[in-house]
Amino acid sequence: MKTKRKKLITVMIGIILLVSQQVSAGTNYVKTVNSTGGTVNASEFVSTYAGATIPKWNNLRIKNGATVTIDFSGIPDIQSVEGSSITTAQITSVGTVEIKFKTGTGASEKEFRINLHVNYYGVPQFNGADVPSNI
Numbered sequence: 622m623k624t625k626r627k628k629l630i631t632v633m634i635g636i637i638l639l640v641s642q643q644v645s646a647g648t649n650y651v652k653t654v655n656s657t658g659g660t661v662n663a664s665e666f667v668s669t670y671a672g673a674t675i676p677k678w679n680n681l682r683i684k685n686g687a688t689v690t691i692d693f694s695g696i697p698d699i700q701s702v703e704g705s706s707i708t709t710a711q712i713t714s715v716g717t718v719e720i721k722f723k724t725g726t727g728a729s730e731k732e733f734r735i736n737l738h739v740n741y742y743g744v745p746q747f748n749g750a751d752v753p754s755n756i
């Protein structure tokens with residue numbers, strides 16, 4: 622009887638650990654955006670006030686290590702993007718990125734940020750084209 626109970630408890634702990642690892646590995650992204658390269662509109666990401674204590678993280682997944690440009694021209698009354706031109710920011714590698722931008726003028730000026738985890742995902746290629754998944 623004691624052996625069955627110990628095995629049951631061991632199995633239960635194993636299942637709990639398996640599920641909890643999968644949940645924590647997903648990280649709490651508010652938005653995941655997939656890109657094959659080129660331009661992504663900044664309005665596709667969730668932004669927060671720059672003074673907020675808990676940032677909201679977005680996940681940008683880029684196919685085969687392509688370069689992605691984030692376009693801020695669709696943001697109403699955009700004034701500046703920190704560290705780049707007024708309307709674009711370029712992502713060239715993986716990692717954690719924080720992009721701050723300002724909207725409005727004078728007393729109505731507000732500063733926002735977009736927090737990104739940038740990841741690459743690979744797709745096998747042959748002669749410059751993606752290999753079909755049903756080979």
